[in-house]
Amino acid sequence: xxxDQTAIPDHSGRHSQQDCCIVGGGPAxxxxxxxxxxxxxxxxxxxxxxxFDRKFxxxxxxxxxxxxxDQIGLSDALLQxxxxxxxxxxxxxxxxxxxxxxxxxxxxxxxxxMLVPQSKFLDFLSREAGKYEEFDLRFSSKVESLIExxxxxxxxxxxxxxxxxxxxxxxxxxxDGRFSTVRERARLVPTKTSPAMDILWFELPHLPEDxxxxxxxxxxxxxxxxxxFDRFDHWQVGYVFPKGTYQQVRSEGLxxxxxxxxxxxxxxxxxxxxxxxxxxxxxxxxxxxFCPKWYLPGLLLIGDAAHVMSPIGGVGIxxxxxxxxxxxxxxxxxxxxxxxxxxxxxxxxxxxxFPTKLIxxxxxxxxxxxxxxxxxxxxxxxxxxFVRLLFxxxxxxxxxxxxxxxxxxxxHVRNIGHxxxxxxxxxxxxxxx
Ligand SMILES: Cc1cc2nc3c(=O)[nH]c(=O)nc-3n(C[C@H](O)[C@H](O)[C@H](O)COP(=O)(O)OP(=O)(O)OC[C@H]3O[C@@H](n4cnc5c(N)ncnc54)[C@H](O)[C@@H]3O)c2cc1C
Numbered sequence: 001x002x003x004d005q006t007a008i009p010d011h012s013g014r015h016s017q018q019d020c021c022i023v024g025g026g027p028a029x030x031x032x033x034x035x036x037x038x039x040x041x042x043x044x045x046x047x048x049x050x051x052f053d054r055k056f057x058x059x060x061x062x063x064x065x066x067x068x069x070d071q072i073g074l075s076d077a078l079l080q081x082x083x084x085x086x087x088x089x090x091x092x093x094x095x096x097x098x099x100x101x102x103x104x105x106x107x108x109x110x111x112x113x114m115l116v117p118q119s120k121f122l123d124f125l126s127r128e129a130g131k132y133e134e135f136d137l138r139f140s141s142k143v144e145s146l147i148e149x150x151x152x153x154x155x156x157x158x159x160x161x162x163x164x165x166x167x168x169x170x171x172x173x174x175x176d177g178r179f180s181t182v183r184e185r186a187r188l189v190p191t192k193t194s195p196a197m198d199i200l201w202f203e204l205p206h207l208p209e210d211x212x213x214x215x216x217x218x219x220x221x222x223x224x225x226x227x228x229f230d231r232f233d234h235w236q237v238g239y240v241f242p243k244g245t246y247q248q249v250r251s252e253g254l255x256x257x258x259x260x261x262x263x264x265x266x267x268x269x270x271x272x273x274x275x276x277x278x279x280x281x282x283x284x285x286x287x288x289x290f291c292p293k294w295y296l297p298g299l300l301l302i303g304d305a306a307h308v309m310s311p312i313g314g315v316g317i318x319x320x321x322x323x324x325x326x327x328x329x330x331x332x333x334x335x336x337x338x339x340x341x342x343x344x345x346x347x348x349x350x351x352x353x354f355p356t357k358l359i360x361x362x363x364x365x366x367x368x369x370x371x372x373x374x375x376x377x378x379x380x381x382x383x384x385x386f387v388r389l390l391f392x393x394x395x396x397x398x399x400x401x402x403x404x405x406x407x408x409x410x411x412h413v414r415n416i417g418h419x420x421x422x423x424x425x426x427x428x429x430x431x432x433x
Contacts, residue, residue, distance in 0.1 A: 021169035028303025028320035029175030030125040035328035037132035038417025048142040052122035062318040063405040066110035071413040085112040092219040101397040153298035180305035190289040202281040204235040204271040219264040220374040295345035310363040325411035355408035
């Protein structure tokens, strides 16, 4: 670790004296920043985009994440954001529907998934972290290279609105998502698996006769799977089809797409008329990966940068945030005293890799047993009777509910830090550079 922690001028003319630089203002980076500044750690977050606004990002806040915000006294404020609640899935096949489980059976203060646009969630985190003078968020700051001295990564160079800048810090966190530049520049290579599906995301309008739904609707049939979320003023739809067949889906035409949606979920027969142009649909090439090593001297990867999760179960945000909590717990004190050792970085991976591998194993098993069969079937598919009977047993119902709600290891915030806000002129300008 570099021992010179005196103020280091950056090229913007401001003086930077960070304990930690986080690349990526997604859920992992922003939650870690919030937890660290509450502990008095000076953090700079570099975010490539000019704001948090993105279309078609994960919008699910799981019960385990709501518990984390409860631990730091922010759950009430978070739940003030306009949101909808999901109490479980409803599966629909061949005109029958089935509710396999309900989160309300779980012992938790928050027995639901909170659905909130990710941009609103990130804005909330930025507002909360911005109440601490230790927080420095820089939008339009795209990291391009790492600064390495004597075998230790000690900063980054990034392209800002007015040219190239650099930030130096004793610890760099790569929280820059699935296409992580930090990971790539550090030559940490993930092992990739390619789940046998791709997804088209799009919106369908709410019609006056629609009945609000507090369940995620999962429909399957004719070799396609639908996942539908009620988003107040529209329905958000994921249309799943076998990997590598996007060109075929397109060549079959929009009429065929509209028909297959209406066959799986007849309630959307009228809604699909709104799909008139392929530009309304956004293709997500599904992948899943795991980085064998998440750290190097001066660097730690968390969230999607360390492991991209398959969309099954929608656990990517939850796992990214659990990494952030583990990192804040295990590194906060070391960062304040600037004595973070390699073994401290390794301890974060040790804590999080087992639950991550386990959920990825579970997702692969679900893909092979359930999804591949559903995508391979071109005839109407029914939900087998034994599955319905199995899920009538309460203990069987609760297992997938617990897994989705909490993951395999629930992190608890060990150092909740200062809840007293230290608002200063510097803090109030944080995030507006
Ligand atoms: C279409 C879609 C739907 C999804 N739906 C769900 C869902 O319903 N539930 C769920 O749990 N998960 C979902 N996911 C996955 C989920 O969004 C991710 O797992 C989660 O956002 C990971 O958080 P993260 O902070 O690690 O990375 P990200 O959210 O990817 O954040 C990384 C950030 O780093 C920034 N960045 C990237 N490169 C640089 C750079 N060079 N310099 C500076 N900044 C950089 C990016 O702009 C971004 O803001 C979905 C993903 C997609 C693509």
